[in-house]
Amino acid sequence: MPERSLIFPAQEYRDRVARLQAHMDAAGMGAVLLTSAADVFYVTGFLTRFWESPARPWFIVVPSAGEPVAVIPSIGAELMGRTWMPQIRTWDAPDPRDDGVSLLAETLAGLVGPEGQIGVPMGLETQLRMPLADYAELGRKLAPRRFVDATDVVQLVREVKSEAEIARIRESCAIAGRAFDRVPEFAGAGRPLDRVFRDFQVTLLQEGADWVSYVAGGAGPDGYGDVISPAAETPLQPGDVLMLDTGAVRNGYFCDYDRNFAIGRASDAAKRAHAALWGATQSVLEALRPGHRACDVHRMLCDGLRRHGAEPGGGRLGHGLGITLTEWPSFTALDTTELREGMVLTLEPGAVLREGVIQVHEENIVLRADGPELLSPRAPSELPEIHE
Amino acid sequence: MPERSLIFPAQEYRDRVARLQAHMDAAGMGAVLLTSAADVFYVTGFLTRFWESPARPWFIVVPSAGEPVAVIPSIGAELMGRTWMPQIRTWDAPDPRDDGVSLLAETLAGLVGPEGQIGVPMGLETQLRMPLADYAELGRKLAPRRFVDATDVVQLVREVKSEAEIARIRESCAIAGRAFDRVPEFAGAGRPLDRVFRDFQVTLLQEGADWVSYVAGGAGPDGYGDVISPAAETPLQPGDVLMLDTGAVRNGYFCDYDRNFAIGRASDAAKRAHAALWGATQSVLEALRPGHRACDVHRMLCDGLRRHGAEPGGGRLGHGLGITLTEWPSFTALDTTELREGMVLTLEPGAVLREGVIQVHEENIVLRADGPELLSPRAPSELPEIHE
Numbered sequence: 001m002p003e004r005s006l007i008f009p010a011q012e013y014r015d016r017v018a019r020l021q022a023h024m025d026a027a028g029m030g031a032v033l034l035t036s037a038a039d040v041f042y043v044t045g046f047l048t049r050f051w052e053s054p055a056r057p058w059f060i061v062v063p064s065a066g067e068p069v070a071v072i073p074s075i076g077a078e079l080m081g082r083t084w085m086p087q088i089r090t091w092d093a094p095d096p097r098d099d100g101v102s103l104l105a106e107t108l109a110g111l112v113g114p115e116g117q118i119g120v121p122m123g124l125e126t127q128l129r130m131p132l133a134d135y136a137e138l139g140r141k142l143a144p145r146r147f148v149d150a151t152d153v154v155q156l157v158r159e160v161k162s163e164a165e166i167a168r169i170r171e172s173c174a175i176a177g178r179a180f181d182r183v184p185e186f187a188g189a190g191r192p193l194d195r196v197f198r199d200f201q202v203t204l205l206q207e208g209a210d211w212v213s214y215v216a217g218g219a220g221p222d223g224y225g226d227v228i229s230p231a232a233e234t235p236l237q238p239g240d241v242l243m244l245d246t247g248a249v250r251n252g253y254f255c256d257y258d259r260n261f262a263i264g265r266a267s268d269a270a271k272r273a274h275a276a277l278w279g280a281t282q283s284v285l286e287a288l289r290p291g292h293r294a295c296d297v298h299r300m301l302c303d304g305l306r307r308h309g310a311e312p313g314g315g316r317l318g319h320g321l322g323i324t325l326t327e328w329p330s331f332t333a334l335d336t337t338e339l340r341e342g343m344v345l346t347l348e349p350g351a352v353l354r355e356g357v358i359q360v361h362e363e364n365i366v367l368r369a370d371g372p373e374l375l376s377p378r379a380p381s382e383l384p385e386i387h388e
Numbered sequence: 389m390p391e392r393s394l395i396f397p398a399q400e401y402r403d404r405v406a407r408l409q410a411h412m413d414a415a416g417m418g419a420v421l422l423t424s425a426a427d428v429f430y431v432t433g434f435l436t437r438f439w440e441s442p443a444r445p446w447f448i449v450v451p452s453a454g455e456p457v458a459v460i461p462s463i464g465a466e467l468m469g470r471t472w473m474p475q476i477r478t479w480d481a482p483d484p485r486d487d488g489v490s491l492l493a494e495t496l497a498g499l500v501g502p503e504g505q506i507g508v509p510m511g512l513e514t515q516l517r518m519p520l521a522d523y524a525e526l527g528r529k530l531a532p533r534r535f536v537d538a539t540d541v542v543q544l545v546r547e548v549k550s551e552a553e554i555a556r557i558r559e560s561c562a563i564a565g566r567a568f569d570r571v572p573e574f575a576g577a578g579r580p581l582d583r584v585f586r587d588f589q590v591t592l593l594q595e596g597a598d599w600v601s602y603v604a605g606g607a608g609p610d611g612y613g614d615v616i617s618p619a620a621e622t623p624l625q626p627g628d629v630l631m632l633d634t635g636a637v638r639n640g641y642f643c644d645y646d647r648n649f650a651i652g653r654a655s656d657a658a659k660r661a662h663a664a665l666w667g668a669t670q671s672v673l674e675a676l677r678p679g680h681r682a683c684d685v686h687r688m689l690c691d692g693l694r695r696h697g698a699e700p701g702g703g704r705l706g707h708g709l710g711i712t713l714t715e716w717p718s719f720t721a722l723d724t725t726e727l728r729e730g731m732v733l734t735l736e737p738g739a740v741l742r743e744g745v746i747q748v749h750e751e752n753i754v755l756r757a758d759g760p761e762l763l764s765p766r767a768p769s770e771l772p773e774i775h776e
Contacts (some may be wrong), residue, residue: 021394029585038442050616050636052602053714075703077613092703094718096512116505122520124484125442132510133537149521162563175528204477205593207585210618212589214440226466228438230598247440314481315463319443326441330482 003136007251008083008164016043016157017068020264023153024064024119025334032119032150033104034060037321037385039121043068045083046076047252049211056093057130059104064110071104073325101134103139112145114138116144119150125328126151129336155328159166159320160342165256166366169322169344170375171208173364176248177377178207178261184386189238193219196242204248213254214247214325219263222270223357241359245327255375256321256346262385270359272352273310274383277361280304280314280349281379285365285372294335301331301349313358314350321346321364343367344375394495395433395639396552396591398472398768404545405456410478412452412507416705417478418500420447420538421492423517426711427477427509430546431456433471434464435640444481445518447492459492466773489522493529500533507538513716515538544717548654548706548730549772554754556641557710558763561752564636565765566595568647573775577626577651581607582619584630588657592636600633601642602713607651610658611745626652628770629662629747635713640750644709644734645750645764650773658747661698661739662771668692668737669767673753673760689737702738710751731755732763 020043024032025070033042040060059071067086073093080088089107091100112118127328128135139147167287179200186199201212217231218224219242227245245258261272283304284297287296300311316335320327321344329337331348341344348362361379365372396654412420415692425439428448430457447459455474461481468476479488500506507514516523527535549557554772559618567588573638574587606612606617607630615633624630633646648662671692672685704723708715709732717725719736727733736750748768 013400036442047618049602049604049615049618052712054424054712055704055716055718057715075614076616079617084618092459093513093722096722099512120520124482124487124519126519127442127515127517128520129515131512131514132508132537138508168468187622194598198598202590202593204589208588211603214437215599216437226463227434228464229467229470230435230437290432310749314483315461316443324440324442327442328443330443332482332487334481334484357409 003321007047008065011042012047012162012164013084015162017062019157020062020153020387022063023156024062024223027119027153029119029148029150029153030119031061031062031063031108031374033108034062034154036127038098039154040325041252044070044085046080048076050076051267057100057101057134058197061111063109069107071107072133073100086157089194089327093207096343099134103135103167105138108142117148118142119153120152121151122149123151143292147371156235158322158373159327160340161322161344161366165253166344166375168251170251171254171377172248172253172255173181173257175204175208176246176255176257180244183244183259186265187242187261188238188386188388192233192234192235194233196210196236197231197346200244200246204246208250209248210248212248215244217244217258219244220357221245223265223273223353223359225356227360236263241266241270243360252323253266254321254323254325255364255376256325257364259358260359260383261378262383264385265384265388266385269353271383273353273359274361275381276305276308276310277349277351277359278379278381279308281361283345284347285374288339288367288372290339290367290369292339292340294329294331294339295333297331297339297347298333301347305351310351312350313352316359317350318346318348319345325352339367341367341369394471395435398551399718400552401431401433401472403550405450407454407545408450408541411544412450415507415541416505417450417507417536417538417541419449419496419544420541421496422450422513422542423474425517427542429640429711432458432468432473434468436464436467438464445488445522447488449495449499457480459497461487461488464751487522489529496530496533502532505534505536506530507541509539509542510534510593511539513538545709546716548728549710549732549754553641553710553761554732556617556639557605557643557752560636560638560641560643561645561764563592563596563638564574564634564643564645567591568632571632571647571649574632575624575651576774576776578623578738580621580623582621584624585697587621588632588634592634596638597636598638600634600636602644603632605630605632605646607631607701608745610655611747613744615667616668616749620681624651627655627656629658633750640711642709642711644713646748647767648747648749652769652773654773656770657741659771661741661747662749663769664693664696664698665737665739665747666769667696669735669749669751672735673762676727676760678727678755678757680727682717682719682725685719685727685735686721686760689735693739694739698714698739700738701740702748705738706734706736708732716766727755729755729757732746
């Protein structure tokens with residue numbers, strides 16, 4: 001199974017570590033400690049659904065110079081051993097007396113001097129995947145070394161994708177594209193929404209997804225109320241607009257985009273909203289360039305919607321994408337992150353049709369020097385109708 | 389969609405909160421702060437796959453008396469509004485200036501006096517799902533109030549399931565049971581393992597899973613090497629033993645069990661290992677009672693395996709189960725947790741056939757006053773063979 005557990009040649013990971021180390025050096029960190037599934041996968045290629053179990057913590061230590069070290073439960077030793085990782089230390093987890101804390105402290109102490117700083121992601125969109133009490137104990141064992149925020153160090157590296165990563169995301173987008181093409185096979189008037197959600201997941205798997213980490217959607221007259229609810233058993237009705245959204249995963253890389261379908265004949269209001277969403281997206285596809293900020297995209301999408309006669313809705317209108325369903329930055333009025341060449345992003349405008357009824361539209365892109373390149377097959381400009 | 393977002397009648401949640409409050413009172417906590425998907429779902433019934441996005445934190449505050457408060461991103465207001473939750477406060481997330489921290493601090497300060505203690509789960513198997521820097525800022529805003537460990541408070545309540553919860557888990561187990569019955573339809577000599585994994589997920593969805601959060605497995609002569617790797621494209625061979633393991637989800641409740649299948653004729657070694665696993669499990673099904681400790685189950689399973697001529701393998705030999713794929717306790721030699729009536733547990737012995745080759749076997753049970761009641765349909769006592 002080596003090709004599936006490694007995902008990329010070892011050089012890809014060496015390059016990532018070198019980029020991390022350059023940022024760590026600039027930030028004065030002796031090492032960074034990574035605990036999340038995404039950060040561990042990014043450095044190692046260690047891909048497993050076993051993260052679904054909260055029982056065990058997993059640690060990757062990247063020193064400011066030299067090779068990274070995996071400090072992991074022994075149940076993962078075989079799989080980690082098939083990745084490029086040069087150093088693997090294990091303990092038998094879960095251990096209520098000491099669940100890897102001493103081994104991790106010893107590893108960090110061997111790499112970072114007593115006056116040194118250890119980076120841990122602490123900022124927006126980060127979470128520490130280890131028990132808080134163990135983190136406190138680790139701090140006591142490592143004192144006077146200090147933990148400092150490594151959010152920027154990690155994000156500045158992860159947010160710019162390599163061509164190998166872009167190819168993976170394009171592949172996930174293509175899988176979803178083939179599944180969206182087949183929606184008329186299983187969605188139509190009278191079909192319960194929860195069955196449509198199931199059939200959509202089945203179709204994504206049949207089209208090549210390794211697993212389906214996210215499906216959401218909604219359906220109602222001309223649009224829907226919210227976009228995060230599980231599906232009810234309510235049958236689709238003529239006049240409904242059905243939206244399906246997915247984060248399907250292939251080789252650890254996500255797509256994240258949606259499509260809308262009218263059930264039967266679409267109303268003029270539904271068609272206008274869809275056209276405005278499509279048009280606003282088109283404006284950004286034409287105008288966006290590296291150097292724009294995240295808040296500029298928010299403004300461009302809002303302006304585009306209003307130009308097409310629609311009222312912008314929703315909070316953020318897109319975000320980063322890659323090894324989690326959503327990554328920073330956020331296309332809001334408040335996010336001033338500079339967009340750089342190689343970022344993979346979603347454009348996700350929302351339009352309010354009336355109180356409690358919205359439509360959302362989403363595409364996935366990679367930002368090139370001369371503007372966006374689509375990774376998702378472009379949505380049709382007119383709202384498609386599903387007739388029996 | 390109310391019945392799907394609520395999952396249970398409001399009284400179920402009121403009972404849970406009352407039980408939490410009794411433990412909080414005994415522990416001297418003015419409130420507990422919950423941030424994980426499972427803890428939020430447990431108190432509120434708020435069920436969504438939106439947790440897959442790491443962008444936004446979600447908070448539930450349970451005061452030692454009175455009603456709980458949801459402090460959540462506004463994107464979740466509609467869905468949370470359809471649950472029983474009496475008080476919902478929202479902010480527009482993600483907000484890089486203040487991502488709900490002030491609103492949460494204000495909520496907690498209104499419920500807990502300056503000398504009070506706020507419980508946060510900090511122990512084994514817990515994670516804080518909010519940025520560390522925001523947690524530190526929350527602590528500064530709330531001083532001199534102190535954060536203390538609420539792991540026991542939450543676990544003592546969550547680990548004993550209500551009859552309504554047990555019915556949900558039984559339903560998820562039944563879905564997996566029907567899918568396991570259909571494995572011979574898609575697994576056989578020559579079929580690539582990654583396709584078998586996909587077909588198994590498809591079958592779980594067809595049999596009623598809302599989504600499939602976990603599929604793992606392995607295949608090899610008489611057994612397999614590890615049980616957490618993604619599937620390779622290697623075709624199944626006659627003489628392989630195929631294991632499939634799943635955490636399929638229905639209404640937010642998991643099953644977690646596996647089944648083994650011989651591809652073609654099973655060897656005597658493979659049959660003996662399977663019989664030992666089955667027999668060791670049978671001994672525990674007959675002997676286990678409330679009052680036993682987690683480490684007793686570990687010992688009973690190891691003894692049972694040896695009695696049947698097999699060498700025990702793997703780390704923990706089972707665990708709790710419910711609203712996450714795995715819950716505490718762990719059936720290891722080190723876990724002294726007392727097993728109580730109403731706990732839902734997995735029995736998961738592993739047998740080592742030879743270096744690098746194991747077989748594992750798993751059943752899901754609820755512990756009753758007079759012993760285990762099976763929630764998974766019992767595995768066949770003899771290793772089933774799949775012939776073309």
